[in-house]
Amino acid sequence: MPSLAWRPLTVVAALLSALLLALSPLYGYHRDELYFRYLAEHPAWGYVDQPPLTPMLAKVSIALFGDTLTGLRIPAVLSTVVLILVVALITRELGGEGRAQVLAAAGIGTGAFTLIAGHSLLTLSADLPLWSAAILFVLRVLLRGDGRWWLAAGAVIGVATYNKHLIALLVIGLAAGVLAVGPRRILRDPWLWAGAALAVLVAAPNLLFQAMNGWPQLEMAAALSADKGAEMRALFVPMQIVLFGPVVAFVAARGWLRLWRDERLRCLAVAYPVAAALTLISGGRFDYTAGLIILLFxxxxxxxxxxxxxxxxxxxxxxxxxxxxxxxxxxxxxxQVNEVVRESIGWPEFTAAVRSAVQTLTPEERARAVLLAGSYGEAGALHLAGGLPPVYSGHSQLHAYGPPPESADVAVAVKYPRGGLETVFQTCVEHGRVDNAAGVDNEFRGLPVLVCRGLRMPWSAAWPRFQEYS
Known part of the structure; x- marks a missing residue:
C-alpha cells in the first residue's frame, strides 16, 4: 500500500482553504443559504424539502463564527478540506503513489462543483465528502477483503441521510453492480448485513420523521421533477462534462474502463450508469452522480x-x-452556467425595493402589516434584512411557520401573482419592480413589489392557498 502524501496534501488543502475564505464575502448570499439560515432558527429532525444536516451546520457555524456571510460558509470550506483528503485516500486505495494522490486531490479540489460547494454552504457541500467516504470504505472491503469496513460504510451512509436521501443512489447502484457482475460472495458476508443494519439504525430518526409526516420529501421530489424534470434530462449529459471540468471528465472515462477491467471493482463501474439512468428517469438534478464521478476520476x-x-x-x-x-x-x-452566481447577486437591491414599499405605509398600516414572499430565498433575504414587518412564505418548509396573525390586513408581497393575491385582498397596487445594478437575470430581477390591503377572508382559510413545493 503506498504511503499517504501528507505534506503536499496539506499544502493543497491550505491553499484551497485560503482561497475560499478570501473570496467568501464576495457577491452575496445564495438563496439556499438564506433559506438554511432561516431554518437554523427552527431546529428539527427534518423538513418537508430536506433533512436537517445543512441547516444545523448553518446554526452551529453562526454560533461559533458569527452571523456573517463568511461565518456561515466555514462549514463549506471545512467540507472541501475533508473531501480532498478522502479523494487522496481513495487514490491511494487504488494504488496511486504520492504524486497521483496530490493530482487527484488538486484535480477534484479545483473542479467547478467542488469550488461552488466550497464557496457557498449548500447541501452539496457536505454531500461530496460523505459520498466519497462511503466509497472509500466500500473500496477497502472489495480490495482488502476485510468485511469489517462495511460497518464504517454503513455509519457514513446513515449519517449522509441527514443531508440528502440521495445516498440511496449509491446503495442501489452498488447493489445492482454486485448482482449483475459480482463479487456475489460479499452477499454472504455477515459484516455487510451488520453495516446495512447500522445504516438503518443511524438514519432511523430522520426516516421516522419523514414517515410520521407523510413522506413530504417524496411529494417535494415529485414537484421538482414535474417542474424541471425535462430541463434536467436535457442538461444531464453536457453537465457530466462540466461538473468538475472537461479534463476531469476525460480522466473519469478512463477510470471507468479501469474499474470495469478489474473483476474486484467492476460492480462500481456498473454503479455509475445505474445512478445516471435513475437520475434521468426521475428527472433529477444532473449533479446526483457527482460522487461517483469523483471515484472514476x-x-x-x-x-x-x-x-x-x-x-x-x-x-x-x-x-x-x-x-x-x-x-x-x-x-x-x-x-447562465453557474446558478449559484446568478442567485447570489442583487439581494441588497431586492430588499431596498421592498423597504421602499413598506415606507409608503402609514404608521397604523405598518403596525398591521406583514411581508409575503413567494420563495424561500426572498423570504430569507427579508428575514435577514431587519427593520421590516415579519415575513411569511408558503414555500416549502416556511409554510409551516404561518399563517400570519388575523390582524394582518396589509401586506407587501413579492413573487406572488397579483391575480391570486386579489382573491385574498381587496386591493393590490404595484409599488415598483426589483432590479440589480449588475444586470444579472435571476429569479427576482423584474419582480413587481405589490402593496395589498383589506383581507377578504381570515388567514386561517387563506393560508392553505399559499402552500407551494417547487
Missing part, C-alpha cells in the same frame, strides 16, 4: 496530468468562484 488519474488539470482548474475557478467583478459578471456567460 481517482481510478483514472496518472502522472503527467499536472498541466492539463491546472488549465482545467483555472477554467473551473472562473466559472465557479466570484473572480469576475460584480459590475462585469452580468456581461459574461458565467451567470
Amino acid at each position: 481517482c481510478a483514472g488519474v496518472t502522472q503527467g496530468l499536472g498541466p492539463a488539470l491546472a488549465a482545467n482548474g483555472v477554467f473551473c475557478a472562473i466559472v465557479g468562484l466570484p473572480l469576475i467583478p460584480v459590475s462585469l459578471v452580468g456581461m459574461t456567460p458565467v451567470p
Whole structure:
C-alpha cells in the first residue's frame, strides 16, 4: 500500500482553504443559504424539502463564527478540506503513489462543483465528502477483503441521510453492480448485513420523521421533477462534462474502463450508469452522480496530468468562484452556467425595493402589516434584512411557520401573482419592480413589489392557498 502524501496534501488543502475564505464575502448570499439560515432558527429532525444536516451546520457555524456571510460558509470550506483528503485516500486505495494522490486531490479540489460547494454552504457541500467516504470504505472491503469496513460504510451512509436521501443512489447502484457482475460472495458476508443494519439504525430518526409526516420529501421530489424534470434530462449529459471540468471528465472515462477491467471493482463501474439512468428517469438534478464521478476520476488519474488539470482548474475557478467583478459578471456567460452566481447577486437591491414599499405605509398600516414572499430565498433575504414587518412564505418548509396573525390586513408581497393575491385582498397596487445594478437575470430581477390591503377572508382559510413545493 503506498504511503499517504501528507505534506503536499496539506499544502493543497491550505491553499484551497485560503482561497475560499478570501473570496467568501464576495457577491452575496445564495438563496439556499438564506433559506438554511432561516431554518437554523427552527431546529428539527427534518423538513418537508430536506433533512436537517445543512441547516444545523448553518446554526452551529453562526454560533461559533458569527452571523456573517463568511461565518456561515466555514462549514463549506471545512467540507472541501475533508473531501480532498478522502479523494487522496481513495487514490491511494487504488494504488496511486504520492504524486497521483496530490493530482487527484488538486484535480477534484479545483473542479467547478467542488469550488461552488466550497464557496457557498449548500447541501452539496457536505454531500461530496460523505459520498466519497462511503466509497472509500466500500473500496477497502472489495480490495482488502476485510468485511469489517462495511460497518464504517454503513455509519457514513446513515449519517449522509441527514443531508440528502440521495445516498440511496449509491446503495442501489452498488447493489445492482454486485448482482449483475459480482463479487456475489460479499452477499454472504455477515459484516455487510451488520453495516446495512447500522445504516438503518443511524438514519432511523430522520426516516421516522419523514414517515410520521407523510413522506413530504417524496411529494417535494415529485414537484421538482414535474417542474424541471425535462430541463434536467436535457442538461444531464453536457453537465457530466462540466461538473468538475472537461479534463476531469476525460480522466473519469478512463477510470471507468479501469474499474470495469478489474473483476474486484467492476460492480462500481456498473454503479455509475445505474445512478445516471435513475437520475434521468426521475428527472433529477444532473449533479446526483457527482460522487461517483469523483471515484472514476481517482481510478483514472496518472502522472503527467499536472498541466492539463491546472488549465482545467483555472477554467473551473472562473466559472465557479466570484473572480469576475460584480459590475462585469452580468456581461459574461458565467451567470447562465453557474446558478449559484446568478442567485447570489442583487439581494441588497431586492430588499431596498421592498423597504421602499413598506415606507409608503402609514404608521397604523405598518403596525398591521406583514411581508409575503413567494420563495424561500426572498423570504430569507427579508428575514435577514431587519427593520421590516415579519415575513411569511408558503414555500416549502416556511409554510409551516404561518399563517400570519388575523390582524394582518396589509401586506407587501413579492413573487406572488397579483391575480391570486386579489382573491385574498381587496386591493393590490404595484409599488415598483426589483432590479440589480449588475444586470444579472435571476429569479427576482423584474419582480413587481405589490402593496395589498383589506383581507377578504381570515388567514386561517387563506393560508392553505399559499402552500407551494417547487
